[in-house]
Amino acid sequence: MPRAAYPRKDWLAHYAELIGRWRRGGRGREDGEDAMHDTVLGMLEGGVGAICDPRAYMARGTSNRLISWHRHVNALEFTSLDAMSDAEHPSMPGADGGIRFQQLADALAEALEELPLKCRQVYVMCRLEGWSHSEIAREMGLSRSMVEKYMTRSVRHINVRLQNHGPY
Missing domain, CATH: 1.10.8 (Helicase, Ruva Protein; domain 3)
Structure with missing residues (x-):
């Protein structure tokens, strides 16, 4: 009853x-x-x-x-490189631009490897693949708040690790 x-x-x-x-x-x-x-x-x-x-x-x-x-x-709005015109793409002047780019890419890869798996996945999905926080949350089975926390942690870590690779 x-x-x-x-x-x-x-x-x-x-x-x-x-x-x-x-x-x-x-x-x-x-x-x-x-x-x-x-x-x-x-x-x-x-x-x-x-x-x-x-x-x-x-x-x-x-x-x-x-x-x-x-x-x-x-x-945290950003524009993907694909959406930018050729004139808007960031460029490095000088003959050693390719070397500096490779050093930056290597440092980014190393910084990403140092992150916990979920932080790394969230960063890659958001910044490199262009997913929204809501899409990432649904895909990974997390709350949007948790995705934002992982993203914040990742960005802070990467900013610290890449601080020596600023503009020359």
Whole structure:
């Protein structure tokens, strides 16, 4: 015999309401769900009892995460070399340009090899193959937030390792 339905009064009722709103929404619904899950995870790790208004916390936390992701994606915009005209391609003046390019390519390959496997895969898929963070998350079975963390870690590592290969 099924249990009698009763309105939930705890944070889980607000979660169900808010996640339902994201699911009914059209654009960016997966991002909204990921942001909500990250917010709830933070809430549970920090202790639900310390939050006076769980519904407001979840709504604001989700909104803040979406804004942060939007800023992050816009800050990391790039144009692939294939999309650039020949005049826009970066070039190295001088006779030793080919040698410098090979040294940079070797240093990049070495820096990529030093990364953990998932960081390396995310970096290659995003920067070299042009996949979006959402596409990578779906392909690898990760949250978009985790993809962004792997990407951030990879970019930081590569920037440190390639700092000596700046413009000559």
